Each structure stands twice: as structure tokens, then as C-alpha cells.
Amino acid sequence: MSNIFEDERLFANRRKNHIFKDKKPLDHRFLPDKLVHRDDQIRKIAKYWVDVLDDVTPSNVTLYGKTGTGKTAASKFAREQLIEAANNENIFIKIEYIRCTDYTTEYQVIAQLCNRLGRDVPNRGWTKAEVVKAFRDLFRTNAFGKKLHLIVILDEIDILLSKDGDGILYTLTRTDNVAVLSISNYLDFKNLITPRVTSSLNDKEIIFPPYGAGQLSDILTERAMLSFHDDILNDDVIPLCSAMAAKEEGDARYALDLLKNAGELAFDENSEKVTSEHVIRAKDRIEHNKITEIISTLPLQQQRVLEAILLLTKKGDEITSGKLYEEYTEISKKDSVTYRRIFDFINELELLGIISTNTISRGRGRGRTNIIKLQCDEQLLETALYSI
DNA sequence: CCTCCACTGGAACCAAGGGCAG
């Protein structure tokens, strides 16, 4: 009796050679030896952080830029470099990377920092003040024998700020020997910060502009050398991926994804080379996977809302919020959520790009109406919804 | 510029998970 996983691995191994050498460099989390086209930004980070080597708390830094513009990679790269330099200088530095989608409140971030620095703190139960005190004691009491410097990288900080306010920045910037590097997708995230924090944050800003098609090409070429065998990619593959990703706001992650999926398609079909036609199909596949992924991870009530939208769309009716709620309660029977909650769901779904809304006014005495439209393929949605 | 009601912001509430002092 054979094991299906062993079979699959054997099967894959036997053929592995022909397209991919190593898929890892095509993952957006892969950190190459040098980051092309981000020299300026990395140098700026270094300029602000270098003080720490002289035992001085460095400036707070903020990185701005759309998704896939290399913010996270640049900060991780700078971290590696600084740690290396600090080892030579015999300075005690910790640089902790926190993704704010994983730790969404001030308490959680501080607790996580404590834990990583070796101070056990429960995830719940303590007061915020107790946790903050424990955190600050790490710096005061000489717990490590020498002075500890901490740089906290807060990735996707806008999420944390909009959920839990700016208390986290207040606490961190008012702790000795702590510097913050915040990473935000939005330029206007400063609106979420109150004046009491702005003054102490006093940060330096670094902009990450979207990559142009040419720059994306350079990135892909470098990664392709690491991950594909020689002469596997047709000449037009990388330019096409780059052009398509450049249109998607210069998103390098998307470009890498395209290339990887194109390679996988070529592999699955046992074709000799990766062609532009594979890239085109990779695009559909990515789109498809994304939507399925989003839908399957949606909370139950939101799925029901989607289901209601789907049913109404099929009927061909114009969908208004009121009608949607009727249909929704029909579907979920007793276990339904309030009218108010539905609006939040609708907004979230719109943010995810699955639906679109358009508010119109019907004039005096008729009030307003919100017209809701499905923005993704009906068939795709249906299979995704009912296959869970 | 009025009006109406679909939407929004915020407080309050709830249940679940957990620490700590008696």
C-alpha cells in the first residue's frame, strides 16, 4: 500500500528538474541578498538607525507605499544588516518585527514584545497598565546586564490604529531606548494619530513609490535566475508579467505571483517552456484563487449575506439594502444578525472588491437607496459558497 | 433648501478566556 503524499513527492521529484530549481525565491517573503531598486530607501533607514551603534536611541521612522512596493522587505533587510553591524560593535540591540494584522491591540503588541524579550506575560488577564509596566521594567532594571536598545517594526500599522487607537505609539515612544519603524499602506494614516502622540513620534518619513515595469523586470529577472532552470522562460514572459503588474499599481508581489503561477501551469502541462500564454492563464488562476480564498474564510454571517446577494442577483432584481436584509433573514432564519450589522458587512465586502454599491436618492419623501451589485463571477461565487 | 430614511458613530452589552487575592 502506497502513501499518496509519498507518491506525489516522488512524482514531483522525478520531474522537478525541468522547470523549477527552487520555488522559494518567487515567494514575496523571500529576502534576497540585495534588494534591487530600493537602495535609496534602505540607505535612508540606515541613516536614521545608525545612531543606535553609538548607544543613542534612533529616530522613529515611517515607511509609506502601496502593497508590493518592498516596504516589508526593505525593513527586514535593514534589520539583518543592523544586527550584523551591532554584533561587531558589541552593542545590545533587539529589532522585533510585528505584523499588526496578527496583534491587533496595544495590549497584544506589548505582551508579544515582552514575551519575545524573555519576560513572560499572559495574553489576557492582566491590566494594560501592568503589561506596560512589565515592558518598561525590561529597560529600567538592567535585566540584561547591559543597556538594551529596542526597535519595533510595526507592519500594517493602520490596522492597529483604526482598531485600537494610537495608545500603542504613545506607550512605545514614551519608553526609553525604544524606537518605532511603522509601515503603512496609506498616506493618510496620520489622521488616526492624536496630537498627544504626533509630538513625541516626531518621525522621519520614507516613501516607497510603485515599481515601474522596467524595475519589475529587473526584480523578476533576478529571482527567475534563482528559481527557474536556464532557458525555460520564453523571452516575452518576464516583460509581460512586469507590464501586467505595473498596471496593478507596481505590485512586485503580484508580479512574482504571476511568474510562479505561470511556471506551475507549464509544469502541470509538462510543457517544454513557460510562455506568455501561461502568464495570461496564471492571471485568471490567481484571480480565481483569491476570490475562493476570501469567500471560504469569511465568517458565517457574511457568507449568508453573500448568498442572499447571489440569490437576488439570479432573480435579476435590483438589490437594495432593505431587500437584501429581507432575503438574508430568510436564509438565516432565527440565527440572524441586526440590520445595523449588515451595513458593516456590506462595507467589508465592498472593500474586498466582491460587490459594489451605489447610493442614490429617490427624492422627497422617498428617501435613499443603496444599489448593490455583484462584482465577481456568479458561477465562481456559487461554487465557492456551496463547496465549503 | 427641505425632507426622508438609508446609513453611521459610539456607547453599552455579552460571552469567553484568563489572572489573582482570599
Add this chain to the structure above:
DNA sequence: CTGCCCTTGGTTCCAGTGGAGG
């Protein structure tokens, strides 16, 4: 063990807003 206090993520409740057709 018990009671009390903490955070958190989800919800409900209610008092506003605001936008465009008239």
C-alpha cells in the same frame, strides 16, 4: 475553590447625519 477584575471580539441599540430629487 470563589469572586472579582481584566481584555477581546462580536454584537445590539439608539441617536444622529447627509445627499439628491423635488
